[in-house]
Amino acid sequence: MSMIKALSALAAMFLIAACSNNDTQTASAATTSVTPGSVGDFRQNVGDRVFFDTDSSTVREDGRQTLNRQAEWLKKYTNYQITIEGHCDERGTREYNLALGERRANAARQYLIAQGIPAARLKTVSYGKERPDPVGSDEAAWSRNRRAVTALE
Amino acid sequence: MAAFDVNIAPPMKILSPRFALLVALALPTAAAAQRGGDAVYIEDRLNQLQQMLTMMTGQIEQLQHRNASLQQQMEKMQADYEYRIDQLEKGGGGKPGGAAPRPGGLAAAPAAPSGPAPTPAGAAPGGAAGEQLYDEAFKKLQEGDYVAAERGFKTFVQRNPQNKLAGNAQYWLGETYYARRDYNNALTAFAEGYKVYKTSPKGPDNLLKLGITMSNLGRKSDACAVFARFNQDYPRATDLQKRRIEQERQKNSCG
């Protein structure tokens, strides 16, 4: 049972990894107009979010690649204040999800710190299940909602 | 902000270089080399350990719960078992109106499972009223009201010396004293039981307790003499009773 779960999680991981790679490629090809170093650049060419498994706050392999890119970019452009937002899908209770969102944001933060981003630059905030993106009540939406988003100011 | 003294600082800070080295040494270096930064690697290991700890916490909680449930079940079963044994000893079968299970026992214990069922009322004078007296005294004993139990058993034996429960009552009378550490009276009661109700169902227990009471009074050689009679008097005693005797003989260094 847990084996199957693990396998499907793994499969989902590869799928998402594949998708985000495609996204990045098409994005970089199509949007030459984005100013390097801008928030748009960060979102489109680096990727501003990483995804988590159900009830988990472990940064997955696909998320690590995104965070590695983020760290590189953030080291280059040091003028931004960074807030990492933790989010959850709607399949948990409100208060627990607030805490779980914090745990996810914190996991992403620790990873960026380990990649050399100064801790002082990195704030976290949790939105629990209060800010779904995308809106939806199926696994496709939920898997995108279990996320940590690196927001720049 | 005293409450935040125990914050988990970022791992770079919390792990002194020495500790980091220790961790590194303790792990296969090939694996360490595969991973990029040490910090990420340590973070990973901490996460893994955390997850394992969480899993184990959950398992321990469940095992504790199962254990507690089983223990509760066992205690219930034991209470029921004792109740049934007592019913058997009282007459080999249920008596009219006597099927109400002991509190705490399993509810569905309708009389005894087997054996002849002579009606105690016909077995001896005293009849149902006597039985009731016995039951009440026994209940008092269970409740720990030894004074009332003593009075009840004493009255029962006086009024119904021929009742088939008289031997039981005599034994339990001794127990009311024994429980209060009144070993002198206990000795008298158990001795009386051995003398008068040697063949009662409680005979073996009575003799065992007589010996133990003597031992408690410091009369070891008398105790040994009593234990020595056991196999001869009760060759068909249960294994449990025989084992108890053996234990007591060793305890008192009987020859």
Place this chain on the structure above:
Amino acid sequence: MMLPRRTTMLGGVALAAIGAASTARAQLTIDMTRPSFEPVPIAIVDFKGDAVGAQMAGVIRNNLQNCGLFRVIPSSAYIQKDVDATSPPRFQDWRSVGAAGLVVGQVTSVGGNIKVDFRLWDVVTSQQATGLSFTSQPNNWRRLAHIISDAIYKRVTGEEGYFDTRVAYVSETGPANARVKRIAIMDQDGANNRYITDGKTIALTPRFSPTLQEIVYMAYGENNGPPRVYLQNVDSGRRELLGNFPGMSFAPRFSPDGSKVVMSIAENGRTNIYEMDVRGRQLRRLTNSPAIDTSPCFSNDGSQIVFNSDRGGAQQLYIMSAGGGGERRISFGEGRYATPVWSPRGDFIAFTKISAGGFGIGVMRADGSGERMLANGFLVEGPTWAPNGRVLMFFRQQPSSGGRAGSATLHQVDITGRFERQVPTPTDASDPAWSPLIPQ
């Protein structure tokens, strides 16, 4: 909000009648704990003497019908149209329409106040079952109607009523990805709705203080400020931050005596439970685990706290002593358990359960035994107890579709799970918190 009024039983008549009405009790009384029963048929005649009398009768009808224990007989069925509020009705007429109880009342003007007399007649025995008299300011007529409803409920069920209460909840408006969430307060029946927060930032999880003077809740700061716990005076609107901590603080709950607030504080991926002394603002840590400990709730006597934690892998319910320590897990069923709420009677703990089949609202005894589910659905969450410990409120959320948020609605259900009904709210609503009885 204090109510300047006198409450007097209508003399020895009522008491004497109760004693004499023993044969009728089978009819005008109800045992809620029995596995099945018929709702008590009851007629509530418009109160005489003032226009507000009809409105009061309407409020009472609504309360009794909605609680599931009564069947209100429509006025169109009445045979006796002109019932005097003080002299006995024509019982035969009321028996004919199938009523077991008849409520009549009289409203009179006394100085600037209104005086309300009401009687509950036991139609089966032709006796008065109970009666009360109140004097209060005219604008308190709704509360008087709730207090009368409670008196009828108590006479018929033997349990305290819960109609003279309020509910705090989260009002939800706007699109799903930018939902506006404000704290609102309303009467138990949905009347007198008003907003406590302005909706500029998300506010969640309101809870009443035992006196109903204050509420605590969690709200985000402006400009993406982290969530914090606020204490707000309901009438004056004055609000204070309850401690400014480095991490997010949330899930606040009052102790039964109102002197403390327990809450969760999250920092660096760990969430623990803390207690704050409301007056001195002293903070004390109650749990110390690397996991998520949240949704705390005091036992009715204040000696223990139940909470949920994922220290064992998935959310489960734990009990500890109110000062911290002695933590032990009490939930062992399949699935995750969350948002435990101790009954005001102390007999049950209500919870949200998440399993493969979806979400459910259930109750269990405080030792974790006797679990029973009362409601299920795609997403049901957040039970809260009526002060009599016999009825629960929670919220249901429907799945979203086509990018639109699914509706969120409040519901109440009795502890047998028999009667569930939606509680009307002006907007979508979640996170209800039932108040204690309003102090009189």
